[in-house]
Amino acid sequence: MTRADVDKLDAGDTLAHCKDRFLIPDNVIYLDGNSLGALPRSVPPRMEQAIRQEWGVGLIRSWNDANWYPAPQRVGDRIATLIGAAPGEVIMADSTSVNLFKVLVAALRLRPGRRRILGERGNFPTDGYVASGVAELMQAEFVALEPDQVYDAIDEQTAIVSLTHVNYKSGRVYDMARITQRAHEVGALVVWDLCHTAGAMPCDLNGCEADFAVGCGYKYLNGGPGAPAFVFVARRHQDAVRQPLTGWHGHGRPFEFIHEYEPAPGIDRMLVGTASQLGLISLEAALQAFSGVDMQALRHKSVAMTELFIRLVQQELPDFGFGLATPLDAASRGSQVSLTHAEGYAIMQALIARGVIGDFRAPDILRFGFAVLYLRFVDVWDAVAELKDIMASKAWMAAEFRQRKAVT
């Protein structure tokens, strides 16, 4: 396969026009949209307007006049369309970790006779940390298993199965329908973390009859650093759900300032404090990048791109000690490819220094995310070519690439 072959893939790309919806710096191939999404072109002017006009001139009036107040619901409804949820089932609030805490406590309360939360040992750490914290508070237990043990461990003792749909490190995808069905067979509930799913691949929460889901706004949704997170509660659970962070924005009548807590109807009860409005405005503007994008077409490009990356790594880099940590079967793979290498940290720093930006996950993972709205197939070719040159020239051995940074 040659670069000319790859050019043809771009020529046939039905999503190629979406790249222009982002402001990508020159000389950068950005393969870290699974950590912080790139800047959508629609965001800077919208933020300028929100800050100077809505905040500066509208002041407090903008909670009504600029429709700030219903933003958590409005943005949630937009994200719902990307993850297979219905209007009124998704709302924006807090961070993924905080939302996970809410839904785990709420789900335990829906299953009072059961105390076991099942999870995966290799899940993103915060999911396990939060589940352990919830278990301690609620006199429950958190059991973390290997991925291939999870399905068989779901039994009548299980209150909750809490999993991340696409693993942050390996990119491996759980079969959402199968796990959810098994959980329901034994009366358990399922919480899906969609951090590496939302905006990266289609997802059918309601088709799978999922119970709860959470996810962040700053990866494939491109909402900006620390963008607000989302939380999904299936309609059938909403009136029974009691989450523990009983703040005033989750109250049924927040501006009557009454003494007793009274959860709002529907998804609104998942709110806690005042919404991070600047973050919401940025995220809402960012979601314009998905305008008219068919998620099946996005998935088609994503699979083609990860296949191309794997193929080129096999073709160009057979002798440099890389392993593949991502499933070869495309159906089991999210929109990322993870390579292993004992010197992964330094190699990734060397790549970043050349403008090919992926990231490193301890102890040995080089992680490449494919946010296909702003990537071309030739970017994949060029990224592998740089990696090959770094390995062949041993450029990664320079001392500057071995020095650890605060955020890796």
Add this chain to the structure above:
Amino acid sequence: MTRADVDKLDAGDTLAHCKDRFLIPDNVIYLDGNSLGALPRSVPPRMEQAIRQEWGVGLIRSWNDANWYPAPQRVGDRIATLIGAAPGEVIMADSTSVNLFKVLVAALRLRPGRRRILGERGNFPTDGYVASGVAELMQAEFVALEPDQVYDAIDEQTAIVSLTHVNYKSGRVYDMARITQRAHEVGALVVWDLCHTAGAMPCDLNGCEADFAVGCGYKYLNGGPGAPAFVFVARRHQDAVRQPLTGWHGHGRPFEFIHEYEPAPGIDRMLVGTASQLGLISLEAALQAFSGVDMQALRHKSVAMTELFIRLVQQELPDFGFGLATPLDAASRGSQVSLTHAEGYAIMQALIARGVIGDFRAPDILRFGFAVLYLRFVDVWDAVAELKDIMASKAWMAAEFRQRKAVT
């Protein structure tokens, strides 16, 4: 007293130059800085840079290169100087409600033999809602009292006294030193909500030996709508504190991605998920408005301004049915004055329509906040003159002013 007399107060105002640090719209007198602070002039250019350069060009690298990662600590240290805390005792995270949840659970864990949380019935609702939620989770009880009953109710059964320093409705100030001392005498801990204190008046957390505090960034600190909140934990408690929202940013080694939760040393363990970075950047820029401002001088102006407002209301509006819900004694009053009126909602809407922006708190409070960095004494005169005209002309009776909005 005449408008000319008031002009002289402005001529002698040592903080008059600070008004230019804000972008206040023409024809607006903004008396709602206790709900949403005005826009500091320093914010728009800083946000433009952060979005276009740090996010857009720096991308994921900005967590290191633009010092995003230490922003929660850095901004916390700046706010510490306004509330009598030391470096390393304040950190920015989540919302006030979420932070209150963390410190209430943490404080209960520090007093395992005690189960009672004392609060005030007239506190801002979220404080009571969160305390009730914590009590349910922790098999504790939340007891809400009238303000003048709180001191005497603090006894050996009390685990936590949780109060808001300046009441959101009345502007009444608790004696922080006296309450804290009483709590410590009987072995209880104190949590102070500083939402209407931080940036509005001096506060000496360490001088009072306070244990915990929380507060928001979007009122007198002018961080923008939904700005991140702060949390204070006295140094002496930090290594013992175990908060329940055990997310990865509160971990001691977040980028080693290890399985077991291990709280970070010091204040960092109060973090949960990824910081709301756009909100933090806005807040940090906003805090430049406090550069060189002596908090005693700010308090001096604040007292003079609330005294002037009360005096002018008494002088100009004796016959229109207004009551005063704020203490007459300046030492017991925050930086706001609250009037009562049975038709308060419509009157406030009529005032807002004329550009004098305060707010309404059910059932009958007209609330006027004095964020003195951007207010002139003549603004106070002009606000009272508008109010007088609205009452004399009965302009508030128009139907358009009676229609309730989503956010009041």
